[in-house]
Structure formats: structure tokens, C-alpha cells
Amino acid sequence: MAEQVTARVEMLDVSKTFPGVRALDKVSLRLLGGEVHALMGENGAGKSTLIKVMTGALSGDEGEIRLDGQTVEIKTPGQARALGIGTVYQEVNLVPTMSVTKNLTLGRQPTKFGFISWRLAREVANRRLKRLNIDIDVERPLGSYSVAIQQLVAIARALEDDTRVLVLDEPTASLDAHETALLFQIVRDLKSRGIAIVFITHFIDQVYQIADRISVLRNGRLVGSAPIGEMPPLKLISLMIGRELGQTGLRLAGDAPPSDAPVMLEAEGVGKRLMMEPLDIALRRGEVVGLSGLLGSGRTETAKLIFGAVKPDAGKITIGAITGGHSPSRSIRAGVAFCPEDRKAEGVVGELSVRENIILALQSKRGWLRRLSQAEQEKLAAEMIKTLAIATPDADKPVGQLSGGNQQKVLLARSLVSGPQVLILDEPTRGIDVGAHSEIVQLIRKLAGQGLALLVASSEIDELVAVADRVAVLRDRRKVGEISGADITRDNIIHMIAGVQS
Amino acid sequence: MTQIPTSTLPKHSSLTTTLLAVARHKAIWPLAALALIFLIDFIISPNFFSIRIVEGRLFGSVIDVFYRAVPTAMVALGMAVVIGTAGIDLSVGSVIAIGGAVITWRIHAGDPHILILFWALGVGLLCGIWNGFLVAVLEIQPIIATLILMVSGRGIGLMINLLYGGTNPSYTSALLQGISTGHIAFVPTRLLVFLLVFVLLWALLRRTALGMFLESVGANKKAAYLTGINARLVTYSAYIICGLTAAAAGVILCADTHTSDPVSIGRNIELDAILAVVIGGGSLAGGRIYLGMTILGALVIQALTTSILSSGVPPEYNLVVEAIVVLVVLLLQSANFRSLAVSIFARRKR
Numbered sequence: 109m110a111e112q113v114t115a116r117v118e119m120l121d122v123s124k125t126f127p128g129v130r131a132l133d134k135v136s137l138r139l140l141g142g143e144v145h146a147l148m149g150e151n152g153a154g155k156s157t158l159i160k161v162m163t164g165a166l167s168g169d170e171g172e173i174r175l176d177g178q179t180v181e182i183k184t185p186g187q188a189r190a191l192g193i194g195t196v197y198q199e200v201n202l203v204p205t206m207s208v209t210k211n212l213t214l215g216r217q218p219t220k221f222g223f224i225s226w227r228l229a230r231e232v233a234n235r236r237l238k239r240l241n242i243d244i245d246v247e248r249p250l251g252s253y254s255v256a257i258q259q260l261v262a263i264a265r266a267l268e269d270d271t272r273v274l275v276l277d278e279p280t281a282s283l284d285a286h287e288t289a290l291l292f293q294i295v296r297d298l299k300s301r302g303i304a305i306v307f308i309t310h311f312i313d314q315v316y317q318i319a320d321r322i323s324v325l326r327n328g329r330l331v332g333s334a335p336i337g338e339m340p341p342l343k344l345i346s347l348m349i350g351r352e353l354g355q356t357g358l359r360l361a362g363d364a365p366p367s368d369a370p371v372m373l374e375a376e377g378v379g380k381r382l383m384m385e386p387l388d389i390a391l392r393r394g395e396v397v398g399l400s401g402l403l404g405s406g407r408t409e410t411a412k413l414i415f416g417a418v419k420p421d422a423g424k425i426t427i428g429a430i431t432g433g434h435s436p437s438r439s440i441r442a443g444v445a446f447c448p449e450d451r452k453a454e455g456v457v458g459e460l461s462v463r464e465n466i467i468l469a470l471q472s473k474r475g476w477l478r479r480l481s482q483a484e485q486e487k488l489a490a491e492m493i494k495t496l497a498i499a500t501p502d503a504d505k506p507v508g509q510l511s512g513g514n515q516q517k518v519l520l521a522r523s524l525v526s527g528p529q530v531l532i533l534d535e536p537t538r539g540i541d542v543g544a545h546s547e548i549v550q551l552i553r554k555l556a557g558q559g560l561a562l563l564v565a566s567s568e569i570d571e572l573v574a575v576a577d578r579v580a581v582l583r584d585r586r587k588v589g590e591i592s593g594a595d596i597t598r599d600n601i602i603h604m605i606a607g608v609q610s
Numbered sequence: 611m612t613q614i615p616t617s618t619l620p621k622h623s624s625l626t627t628t629l630l631a632v633a634r635h636k637a638i639w640p641l642a643a644l645a646l647i648f649l650i651d652f653i654i655s656p657n658f659f660s661i662r663i664v665e666g667r668l669f670g671s672v673i674d675v676f677y678r679a680v681p682t683a684m685v686a687l688g689m690a691v692v693i694g695t696a697g698i699d700l701s702v703g704s705v706i707a708i709g710g711a712v713i714t715w716r717i718h719a720g721d722p723h724i725l726i727l728f729w730a731l732g733v734g735l736l737c738g739i740w741n742g743f744l745v746a747v748l749e750i751q752p753i754i755a756t757l758i759l760m761v762s763g764r765g766i767g768l769m770i771n772l773l774y775g776g777t778n779p780s781y782t783s784a785l786l787q788g789i790s791t792g793h794i795a796f797v798p799t800r801l802l803v804f805l806l807v808f809v810l811l812w813a814l815l816r817r818t819a820l821g822m823f824l825e826s827v828g829a830n831k832k833a834a835y836l837t838g839i840n841a842r843l844v845t846y847s848a849y850i851i852c853g854l855t856a857a858a859a860g861v862i863l864c865a866d867t868h869t870s871d872p873v874s875i876g877r878n879i880e881l882d883a884i885l886a887v888v889i890g891g892g893s894l895a896g897g898r899i900y901l902g903m904t905i906l907g908a909l910v911i912q913a914l915t916t917s918i919l920s921s922g923v924p925p926e927y928n929l930v931v932e933a934i935v936v937l938v939v940l941l942l943q944s945a946n947f948r949s950l951a952v953s954i955f956a957r958r959k960r
Binding site: 415417436437439440441446448453454455456457458459460464468469471472473474475476477478479480522 | 817
């Protein structure tokens with residue numbers, strides 16, 4: 109083992125608690141110089157918190173950080189920078205409308221007689237870019253360059269002559285394959301200069317292209333850390349998802365999917381550049397199709413493409429007898445309903461009442477002239493409040509004042525009231541308490557029993573095992589396969605996500 | 611926003627509950643402001659509320675407030691719709707100016723006067739189509755998009771005047787002046803016209819689903835789009851409605867002076883209209899359209915102006931006093947300010 113080598117960064121038993129959440133629980137991490145260290149984990153695993161503690165954006169409650177064997181205190185991002193720890197955050201903190209020079213010197217412009225010297229600034233900018241062997245016109249606005257170049261400029265900004273550690277938080281999220289290769293070339297070059305690189309990504313394939321070592325976090329704990337050779341994809345994914353293989357979960361769906369039932373919605377070669385590779389998917393009457401995959405695998409993207417919330421640039425979608433023309437209003441009119449994952453931003457209309465939110469999709473289907481009467485609205489709302497047990501004092505309360513779980517139920521009610529034949533649910537149980545969770549899972553089966561075709565995107569494999577007749581598995585924005593009937597087990601799904609033949 | 615969660619309130623008798631419900635009703639602050647202004651007027655001049663019939667029509671200070679509030683209130687109704695979609699329309703004054711110029715031009719051209727009304731509404735429609743195109747189709751920010759017509763509209767009015775010569779051409783029209791300054795069965799005609807516009811607009815918004823669509827686009831455009839609402843078309847309709855109400859106000863204002871004066875007609879009316887909407891509880895962030903409350907807002911502004919002018923305060927102070935009263939009304943409506951005031955008060959008590 110490499111224990112005798114002094115680690116570039118050593119984090120010892122670092123903990124951090126937020127109100128109600130233990131975000132980091134005695135996490136220890138060793139980063140070696142000249143190593144690309146991939147940090148993996150699903151949503152809420154603690155990756156960002158760990159990185160923030162390392163880079164001074166947050167301070168840990170307990171634990172110790174050693175840099176090249178010496179204990180250091182990192183209280184602010186400035187201290188981290190001074191110690192040679194550079195960070196490129198996920199959201200690029202650059203100003204696209206400003207020139208590359210300004211972006212590279214912002215906040216630390218070289219001055220002469222108290223005024224900014226733009227000649228010196230240009231020199232500084234060029235010197236920074238030269239470290240990465242990039243040669244671009246520094247006077248052009250940053251936004252005029254491709255996302256890949258912008259990403260490299262962000263790295264150039266984080267990189268000093270004495271940088272010892274560089275943290276890259278999802279640097280490839282919006283890059284295509286060619287651009288990613290360009291970035292990796294630069295990462296390898298930095299690695300060869302002895303810099304320790306922390307690489308966070310959701311793309312499993314990329315980890316195996318670039319990383320030397322993988323550490324996996326789950327629920328604030330370090331659950332595994334090993335050289336790449338000792339961490340095959342299957343092990344990595346089981347660690348991330350946190351289930352031992354071989355367990356079986358509850359299953360509500362029957363074992364024989366209704367393969368002869370009529371197809372309600374069919375997507376053929378539907379995809380969008382930089383978002384989702386073209387995929388085929390068919391939803392049959394009375395069938396629940398699950399969308400499974402890790403964070404960033406394209407679940408939400410697939411759901412949105414199929415509903416028409418995002419216009420695909422390839423393929424065609426047939427709903428019943430209608431082909432093409434993807435937009436939410438056409439889909440809804442054709443009998444497709446959609447509950448988005450981000451209910452606050454894309455789902456509920458906070459200022460409108462529970463009643464108005466519930467009838468909104470039906471009303472938009474009917475058009476503005478055929479208004480539902482007050483009595484009809486109240487009747488529908490009352491029915492739904494009762495059926496879904498929505499906890500609200502009355503139907504006229506603004507929906508923004510309800511709890512998350514109840515808002516989710518209002519969204520579900522909105523979809524159901526619109527009388528759909530196809531229902532697309534993106535993370536229907538996220539942020540919902542246990543009771544409501546099982547209610548919704550039961551409801552999904554009940555709706556399938558009533559003849560709806562459902563598409564359920566979920567990060568919880570158990571949930572899909574419980575309800576799905578068929579599961580489409582996604583990896584790195586590609587559909588990698590389908591599992592159906594009795595073959596839907598957690599093991600089989602995990603194997604397919606990992607890309608291992610079962 | 612202004613609602614206090616009921617669970618935190620102690621139990622009260624039914625009378626107190628009713629009183630609390632009244633106190634929490636959104637109309638209470640503008641109504642209180644209006645009552646206070648009228649009360650002060652009454653103290654200063656005890657015959658403030660007296661209404662007489664002179665030459666076959668109602669006459670009196672209160673009637674005068676209503677009478678003068680009509681153009682602003684009418685513009686404010688359309689403004690409330692636009693603000694409900696999280697937009698704004700700064701060009702309403704210019705729509706009035708162009709409308710006035712077109713009215714005068716067509717009267718000089720000898721069109722039948724009933725046709726003139728359609729010319730005026732046509733101007734409103736065209737301006738609404740223009741603004742709607744910029745905001746809904748090109749997705750320019752509303753404040754900038756409508757600024758374009760605000761700046762250019764009065765110039766367009768002057769150019770229309772040049773079509774037939776004359777700088778401030780005047781006209782006479784029994785029909786238009788009847789609408790603006792006449793009366794039917796003791797009631798000023800413009801109040802009846804206003805009532806008609808209000809009822810039409812209310813029916814358009816609340817007897818169809820358009821009002822709810824407008825509000826959902828204003829509150830959460832993305833969610834509205836995903837619900838299948840054609841957010842673009844809905845936004846477009848708001849600017850057309852606002853253009854039409856502005857044009858209707860323009861008919862009244864132009865007939866009042868029976869001249870085309872694009873430079874000064876309806877000057878700053880957009881500001882009064884926006885203020886009326888806000889006093890009526892509308893939020894510039896969009897999401898709710900309160901038509902009735904907007905009328906209250908316009909009445910508060912007009913009552914204030916009239917009172918200051920008639921109270922003997924030098925007119926120079928008019929704008930400052932108006933600003934102070936508006937500020938107070940808005941502070942009372944602000945939930946943040948109220949909770950701040952309550953906490954300061956509670957600390958004093960201890």
C-alpha cells in the first residue's frame with residue numbers, strides 16, 4: 109500500500125452537521141500527488157460538503173486536514189488558495205460577457221500607480237493560459253468561446269504556480285466526447301506535474317478513463333476507497349447505491365408484462381445533442397415502465413423529451429394515432445400528463461390555490477373558452493383532496509403554503525384530473541414521508557390496473573422493482589437495455605447500470 | 611403573503627374571528643386609506659359629501675373624484691392584467707397620444723363619428739400587438755420592450771397631426787364629448803363607460819379561463835408551459851388587453867380637451883396606473899390580478915390629488931404629499947414591514 113508515502117492532502121475524521129442532517133460523518137480521505145482521485149456518490153452523499161470543507165467554503169465541525177504532512181487550518185477560500193488548493197466549481201463562476209483577461213484577473217487585477225494595468229493583466233492572463241498550453245485571444249469575451257474552452261479558462265483561473273491540489277467538480281457535465289478528451293489531456297498533463305486532482309463526475313465511463321483511485325461517499329460516510337484496479341464498476345455502483353447484492357425487495361407488479369396490449373406512446377430514436385443519445389421506448393396500456401440509472405444518467409432528460417417539455421432534435425414520438433409536434437400542450441391534448449421532478453420550479457403555481465392548481469391541466473386541455481364552472485372546480489378539487497389525502501385546510505389555500513409532500517400530491521392530482529392515458533412521473537416520491545411514499549407506490553399500480561400507461565423515472569431502484577413491468581436502464585445519457593417481468597431485480601438493474609453481463 | 615397562519619392564532623369568539631377575517635382581507639388597507647382621505651376632506655370642508663343636481667347631472671366633490679379617476683382607473687385595469695403576468699406596460703400614455711391624434715385626424719377627414727371609436731380601439735389593438743410581439747415572441751424584457759413605444763409614441767402622434775397640418779388641431783364631436791363629459795340619467799357617461807369596460811374585462815378574465823392562465827403564466831411560467839398552457843399567446847393577450855383599455859381611456863381624455871395634443875395628453879399616466887395596481891395589492895412579480903382592488907387603488911390616488919388641490923395646500927406640495935401617502939399605504943401592505951413594526955412594538959412593551 110501507499111501508506112508510507114506522505115499524502116498531499118489528508119483529511120482525518122472530518123465531520124460536518126447541518127441542522128437535522130449529518131452531512132459528513134468522520135470522513136477520512138487521502139489524496140496523493142500526481143493522482144487523479146475520483147469522488148463518487150449519489151445525491152446528498154456529501155461530496156460537495158467534503159469539497160467545500162477542503163476548499164474553505166465551509167468549515168468542518170471536527171477533524172483535521174493535513175497538507176503534505178502538516179496540519180493546516182482552512183477557514184476561507186482565500187486561505188485554501190494560499191495553501192495551493194484550487195477549485196473549479198460546477199457552476200462556472202465566470203462572467204461570459206467579460207473578456208478572458210478580465211475573467212482571469214477579476215478580483216486580483218494587477219495595478220500600477222493605483223490603477224488597473226490592462227497590459228499587465230493581459231500578460232498575467234496569457235501566462236495562466238500558457239500553463240495549460242492553451243493559446244486563445246484573451247481580449248475576446250469569454251462567452252464567444254465554446255463551453256470546453258470556458259471550462260479550461262476556469263481551470264486556468266484556479267491554477268497557480270504553486271497549486272498542489274486541484275478540485276474539479278463535474279467539469280465534463282456540458283462537454284461532448286471530443287471536448288472531454290481535450291480536457292482529460294490537460295488533466296493528465298497536470299497530473300504529471302505532481303498535482304493531486306480531485307475529480308467529481310456522474311459519468312461512470314469517464315472515471316475509468318481518467319481516475320487512478322476512487323473514493324465513494326454515501327449518506328455522509330466514506331464507504332469505500334481503492335485504486336481503480338480494485339474497484340470494478342459493479343462494486344462501485346453497489347457502493348454508491350448502498351445495497352448489498354442478493355437482497356430482494358417488495359414487488360407489486362405482476363411477472364408477465366402485458367406484451368399484447370396496445371402501444372399508447374412510442375418514441376423512436378428520440379434524442380437531443382449533449383442531453384440524451386437517441387433511444388427507443390414504448391409504453392403500453394396498463395403497463396408501468398421504469399427509467400433507472402444513476403444521477404446524471406439522463407432519467408429526467410428522457411422523461412422531458414418524451415413529454416415534449418424539451419424539443420428533441422432527433423427521432424419521432426407517436427401518441428395514439430398522432431405523430432410528431434412535441435410540445436406540452438400537444439402532449440396534454442393527446443392524453444399525456446407529466447409530473448416534473450423539480451416541483452417548485454416546474455410544477456406548482458405557488459400563488460394559485462390548491463383548487464386552481466388541481467384543475468389547471470384539465471382547463472388547459474379544454475382551452476380557455478370552455479371554463480370549468482366554480483362548482484365543477486370545487487367538486488374535482490374536493491374529490492382529489494379526499495382520494496390522495498392532501499392535507500390542506502381548504503381548497504382555496506395557495507399551494508405554495510403546503511408541505512412538499514402535499515405539493516407533490518397536488519401535482520399528481522393535476523395530472524390525474526386531466527384524464528390522461530399516459531402518465532409520466534419523474535421522481536414521484538422524492539422528498540415525501542414514508543406514509544405518502546407507499547401510498548403513491550400503491551397508486552401507481554392502481555392506475556396501471558385502470559388501463560393507464562405509466563413511465564416512472566426514479567433514482568430508487570427498489571421503487572422501480574416494486575412497481576415496474578419493464579425497466580429501461582440508462583447509463584451516461586444512453587439507454588443501455590431493458591429488463592422486464594420477473595427479471596426485474598435490484599441485482600439485474602445494478603448489473604446493467606454497471607455494464608456487466610448478468 | 612399577508613395571511614397569518616391560522617394555527618398560530620389563539621381561539622376567539624366568532625365576532626373576533628369575523629373582525630380578524632376583515633382585518634386580514636386584502637381590501638382593508640386601500641379602503642382604510644380612502645376612508646381616511648375622505649374623512650380629512652370632510653373635516654376640512656364639511657360639505658365634501660354633499661351631492662347636488664346641477665343641470666341634470668350629479669355634482670359634488672365625491673362624484674368629482676370618481677369622475678376624474680376614470681381614465682387612470684381604466685388604464686390601470688389593463689395594467690393589472692399585464693402586471694399579473696409579471697410584465698409591465700410603460701407605453702400606455704403613448705397609446706393615448708396616438709389614439710388622440712388618430713381620432714382628431716379621422717374627424718378632420720370626415721369619418722362618421724361612430725367609426726372613430728373603432729379607429730381608436732384599432733390603435734390600441736395595434737399597439738398591443740406591437741408590445742406583445744416584442745415581449746411574447748422576441749422575449750425582450752417588458753420594461754424595455756414597452757419603453758420603445760413609450761418613447762416613440764408621442765412622436766408618432768405629432769407626425770399624425772402633420773398629416774393634415776396644424777400643431778394642436780381641435781375638433782367638435784357631440785358623440786365623443788358626450789361619452790367623455792356628458793351624462794345619462796344624472797350619471798356622468800364616462801362612469802357608465804367605465805362600468806361597461808370593467809364588466810367586459812371581468813367576464814373575459816373570470817368567466818373564461820383566461821384569468822387563471824394569465825395568473826399561472828405570471829406566477830410560474832415554466833410550470834404553466836408544462837401544463838400545456840400556451841404561455842406565449844397568453845402573455846400576448848395581456849398586452850393587447852392593456853392596449854385596448856389605454857385606447858378607451860384615450861377616447862375619454864382626448865374628447866375632454868377636444869384636441870390632439872400628443873405631447874401632454876395622458877402624461878405620467880403609466881406611473882399612476884402602476885401605482886393603482888400596486889396599492890390594490892398587485893405584485894410586480896406577477897401571479898395575481900385584482901381588478902376591483904385596482905379600481906380602489908386608482909380612487910385612492912385621485913382622492914388624494916383632488917383633496918390636496920381643494921384643501922388649500924399649495925399645489926407645489928401635491929406630489930410630495932401624494933408620495934408620502936402612497937408610501938404609507940404600501941408599507942401597511944408589506945408583510946415584512948408589519949412584522950417589523952409588531953416586533954418593535956412588542957419590545958417596547960417589555
